[in-house]
Amino acid sequence: MPAPTEQPTFEPSAAPVGTTEPPPFARRPVLTVAGLTALLLMLISGRYGYLSDELYFLAAGKYHLDWGYMDQQPLVPLLAAGIDAVLPGSLPALRLPAALLTAFGIAGTALLAREFGGDRRAQTLAAAAYALSPWLLLSGHWLAAATFEPAQWLLVLWPVTRWVRLREAGIRRDRLLLAAGLVAAVGVQTKFQIVLLCAALLSGVLIAGPRPMLRRPALWAGAALAAAVSIPALIWQSGHGWPSRDMGDVVAAESSRLLLLPTTLLYAGPVAGAFLCCFGLWCLVRDERLRPMRFLACTALLLLVFYLLVGGRPNYLSGLCGMLFAAGAVGFQHRREAGAARWSWTAWPAYALSAVLPLVLLPITPLPSVARHPQLAAYSRLYETGWPELAETVAHVYRSLPPDQRERTAIVGESYHLAGALDVLGPELGLPGVHSPHRGYWFFGAPPDSATVLLYVGGAEPLKPYFAESRRLATVRTELDLVNVAQGVSVIRYDGPKLPWSRLWPRIRTQ
Template sequence: MAAPSAQRTAGRELALRPVLLIAGLTALLLVLLSHRYGPLSDELYFIAAGRHPDWGYMDQQPLVPLLAAAIDTAAPGSLFALRLPAALITATGILGTALVARELGGDRRAQVLAAAAWALSPWLLLSGHWFAAATLEPVQWLGVLGLVARWNRLRGEGVRRDRLLLLAGLVAAAGVQTKLQIGVLCAALLAGLLIAGPREVPRGPRQWAGLALPAMASIPAAGWQVAHGWPARDMAAVVGSETSRLLLLPGALLYAGPVGGLLCCFGLWCLLRDERLRPVRFLGWTAALVVLTYLITGGRPNYLAGLGGVLFAAGAVGLQHRRWNRAWVVWPACALSAVLPLVLLPIAPLPLVARHPQLASYSRLYETGWPELARTVADAYRAVPPPQRARTAIVAESYHLAAALDVLGPELGLPEVHSPDRGYWFFGAPPDDATGALYVGAAEPLRPHFASGRRVATVRTELDLVNLAQGVSVRRYETPRLPWSRLWPLLRTG
């Protein structure tokens, strides 16, 4: 058996053409679907949040909201402009996965299989359809782990490339401004290095800078959290109430897809047990510790998506080491695996989706109904007599509804929208001189706090699609019993 370094050296030819073909076709598919249905509710929220620039938010970090708002300012309402970066980021993840497979010693077939696993992952492909924090995060995690793996491989060959650690620190710093979960990855990576090596004490400015950059980037977010009473703890409680620890791993494997799920399991086993991958065993410990952290503390299955690229690569290389040459099984399995992510994408025409509510549920639920919602609320707002209209606030039950009205409403004459839900609560309450309100939502939290209230409209969406806007009530309330500044803390949800 060849030595580990020799094994890794043998697989350094990059399968550039087939990998670029997979990445290019995936990006092309996502670009062609970018205009389908409508904006995702989270995309609308990012645009709205970016119009309230801050060092942090209850449920997000500032990078994606600022970018989304900037894109929407440059190309208002253009889904193509908003989602083009997401398609390119997804293609980058595919290419990066192949590069990591090569770093682990993967030959051309292993690289192509690893790249295909990313493209066939239901979650990674679906999140590539949107511009969201969940789109950037897996590529950032892959970048951090891949750069450290490359630094370690070159170090084992007697070549020092400490700038790779500096670059990994820069990627991690960008990750801190995307989602705080990258802190879990960094802690697990350091622990994995301590457990499996190399246990090298940082030396030189680049190594120290690579460690310091993510920590420095987290200072503004930590300051914001302290100033606002650590709302991240409230968000963690929300996530815990919405998820089950027992379903974390099954959900993560489902998100990885049939081929990706098998590669993840096999790849983790290979990283921890295969002697030919001993030099990068710290990657296996990193993945295991991240999984263990979320099993203990709770988390959504997509929190583990950032581990996918490295585990896809390790699994493909593990198959290569075992001379598993049954391509007649692998590639038909990949073709069958394409069915699930393609079903999740907004490919089916809306009339067909309306007749079969079980199809494309995520896209149907979160990408349709927003124009009808905005028009319904705008009609109700215009129906308020002009003297009272100027003192009528618009309050939405959830951040989904509030963001849709905030982004789509101004063209219809709607004022700024408020919501007591999650991060929207921090954007502020209606002014105290507002003597009336239009409340958009299913609940009636304002009823005890106003002298009168009645339903004035109900949202009906195109084709009677089942979505978040369908059937939502619009109620008009008059004469508050408390000023909004005192009422707002009582209404906070999420």
């Protein structure tokens, strides 16, 4: 009898995805990183003040709740209004979901690394890269639509990746595809960008496989659910002339296609994050042990090409960072196990250097120091300070008007930043509802035609041709003379409108 043929075996370091059970979840180090990050975000959650976008979401949710908006969908305004109704004016409460979502993103990145076959070290490196990403950490400080997207994208990518790994092991788990569709259904209530992720993901599967996924009923059931729940927002968009297209033009005009990729990598992390993104993409394309996951590389490349062509902000790609961090960390594991990682000792110094930028961006520095060094904490300083002084200045001017004039006075903010701050902080100071011709605020409506006195809050005087008289009544001075959006803004009184507001409002819309 011939000798039995010896069956080939795979070493753990050489096993492709799906041929072995995934390594244990690195629970202790990963949850430690996630917990410490969430703790840091909560400790600083009450510093400085509201972000201008948070004020916009609060105003939209409290006073203008609708099925859709020009620049996002109703989930975040509804959540912001709900939290504020329970704990009015509490910044820690408002920002708790953002901190929890960031912690979840850290853990989700480690779980993706585990699906790729990553050991404890790889999972921890991937999780730490997420925690040190300047954009992912900074956006975890705010309740904003951009904060939700990275976690939602991870929640789409993880079940799809797990489905592929289990399929490679001969296990069918179609409920994972349905779960991805459920997440997409929630995601379209945040921003429509998740639709682009799903389209790129399906295209990646069509290009690189596994194509049998496209024949699974659970996949299309999830897609149908996401499409069904987006119908109210689509009806709103159609009824308002598809303003999301206008917002796309605004984003394209504000963005540089040449700087999109470099800025995206800077947002991912100036050292460790950027390198892991590039190396992770390379591994998904070239590493045979990750071959079943090659569709993820196609997904990332398709999205990058799309935003390069049509224009997009760098943070639009931040939802891919966790997946690329995970692939890069596992790629280094493969090299380490093959004895080719002679520079592996540089990992932790690189991570230490990567911590500098995100910690500088967070509102940790005391405001007196920020005032003395205006180059510090630029984003937080610009958009999180000055709002109380703005509201108090406008309220002082409004209260100085005779009662009969106040009854026919409208307040208009030059931008959604200013209008949102006045709408949220103004009622306690006696201010009426605020209007603005800027972006999504324009759709909240014009002042009534009975308003013949206007208090215009802004840095320019674009309405001067439409009124008989104008005079500057006040200028906003913020605490410590901080340089921010509110600093130096004027309060201008206009009298004698030449057109009723119903005719003037379409003429003064700004983007």
